Every structure is written in structure tokens, then in C-alpha cells.
Amino acid sequence: AEGGNAEAGKTKSATCAACHGADGNSVNPEWPKLAGQHPSYILKQLMNFKHDERVNPSMTPMAKPLSDADMADLAAYFSSQVKKAGEADQTKVALGEQIYKGGNNATGVAACAACHGPNGAGNPAANFPALNGQHVAYTKLQLHAFRKGERANDAGKMMRNIAAGMTDAEIEAVAEYIAGL
Numbered sequence: 649a650e651g652g653n654a655e656a657g658k659t660k661s662a663t664c665a666a667c668h669g670a671d672g673n674s675v676n677p678e679w680p681k682l683a684g685q686h687p688s689y690i691l692k693q694l695m696n697f698k699h700d701e702r703v704n705p706s707m708t709p710m711a712k713p714l715s716d717a718d719m720a721d722l723a724a725y726f727s728s729q730v731k732k733a734g735e736a737d738q739t740k741v742a743l744g745e746q747i748y749k750g751g752n753n754a755t756g757v758a759a760c761a762a763c764h765g766p767n768g769a770g771n772p773a774a775n776f777p778a779l780n781g782q783h784v785a786y787t788k789l790q791l792h793a794f795r796k797g798e799r800a801n802d803a804g805k806m807m808r809n810i811a812a813g814m815t816d817a818e819i820e821a822v823a824e825y826i827a828g829l
């Protein structure tokens with residue numbers, strides 16, 4: 649994992665575990681599960697927080713003191729953990745599935761599956777993150793942040809352009825669908 653050492657990462661992860669869980673499965677639904685996420689994506693996010701390209705009051709101070717080696721070790725550790733399945737509100741998944749697999753032609757929303765994969769496993773080679781099983785609240789927060797431009801660390805505005813065309817109801821539905829993937 650980008651040269652990272654998972655054992656060393658485990659030692660360095662004690663403070664992270666308070667929010668992200670000792671097993672990488674956070675309890676608070678506004679804090680992302682990191683278990684099983686691609687190491688290259690975790691590493692990129694930590695670099696982005698450290699260099700103020702992604703801003704969050706909890707994460708910015710955590711990332712600032714990390715060295716490149718620390719970040720690679722933490723990425724290797726969290727990616728090696730096993731993600732727990734999420735739960736979808738079954739009354740909302742039909743619209744969510746439609747958006748996820750087909751997008752919305754009328755409003756120019758691209759299909760999520762094209763980049764994040766039919767099962768939400770992402771694509772490590774392209775640094776498209778895994779989304780499957782993620783907390784509904786966290787996914788919604790990120791889509792709203794991309795839509796408002798408050799999260800702007802997506803190269804080529806890939807996610808900002810997509811979120812810009814989404815309604816609140818579409819965001820809610822796709823977040824539910826993703827949680828159940």
C-alpha cells in the first residue's frame with residue numbers, strides 16, 4: 649500500500665480510533681468508515697487535509713503533524729480492516745438505484761456506477777473511492793459539500809459537477825442505496 653506498513657499504522661492509529669473505530673467502523677454516522685477503503689484514496693485525503701485542500705475542523709489538526717510515512721502506514725492499516733455492512737431505508741432505494749446505475753439524463757447527472765463500480769467497490773487504479781456500506785449521513789454530507797463547493801479536492805471537479813445537478817431527494821436516495829450496497 650504505497651509502501652505503507654499496516655503494523656506500524658496500527659500503532660499510530662490510537663487517536664484515530666476514537667472517531668473512526670478501533671476496527672475502522674465508526675459509530676457516529678457523520679464520521680466515515682475507513683475499513684477496507686483503498687490505501688491510495690486514504691493517503692490522498694490525508695495529504696489534502698494536511699495541505700488545506702480539504703478542510704474539516706476534526707481532521708485538519710489530526711493530519712497536520714503526520715509525515716508521509718505516517719500517512720502511508722495509516723492508509724495501509726485502515727485499508728486492511730474489514731468494513732461492516734450498512735443498512736438502507738428500503739423505501740428510498742428505488743430512486744437511489746436509478747441514479748446510481750443510470751444517473752439523470754435530464755439534469756446531466758452521470759451514473760455513479762461508471763466510476764464507483766456496480767457494487768460500489770470503487771477503482772483503486774483511478775483513485776475512485778469505495779462507497780459501499782458507508783453511513784448515510786456521511787455520504788449525504790459529502791454530496792452536499794461537493795454541491796456547495798465546500799469540498800473541492802476532486803480533480804477536474806468530477807464530483808462537484810455531478811452533485812451540482814442533484815436534488816436533495818436524489819442525494820438522500822442515492823446515499824441510502826449506497827449504504828445497502
Ligand code: HEM
Nearest residue numbers: 663664666667678679680690693694704706707710722789
Ligand atoms: C475523515 C483519517 C482522526 C473525524 C477522514 C478521512 C480519513 C481520515 C482518511 C477521509 C475519509 C473519506 O474521505 O472517506 C483519519 C486518521 C486519523 C483520524 C488517519 C488519525 C490520525 C480523526 C478524529 C476525528 C475524525 C480523531 C474526530 C475528532 C473525521 C471526520 C471526517 C473524517 C468528521 C469527515 C470529514 C468531512 O466531513 O469532510 N478521516 N482520521 N478523524 N474524520 Fe478522520
Ligand code: HEM
Nearest residue numbers: 758759760762763775776777787790801802806807810822
Ligand atoms: C468521491 C458519490 C459519481 C468520481 C465521491 C464521494 C461520494 C461520491 C460520496 C466521497 C467519498 C468519501 O468521502 O469517502 C458519488 C455519487 C455519484 C458519483 C452518488 C453519482 C451520482 C461519480 C463519477 C465519477 C466520480 C461519475 C467519475 C467521473 C469520484 C472521485 C472521488 C469521488 C474521483 C474522489 C474525490 C477525491 O479525491 O476526494 N463520490 N459519485 N464519482 N467520486 Fe463520486
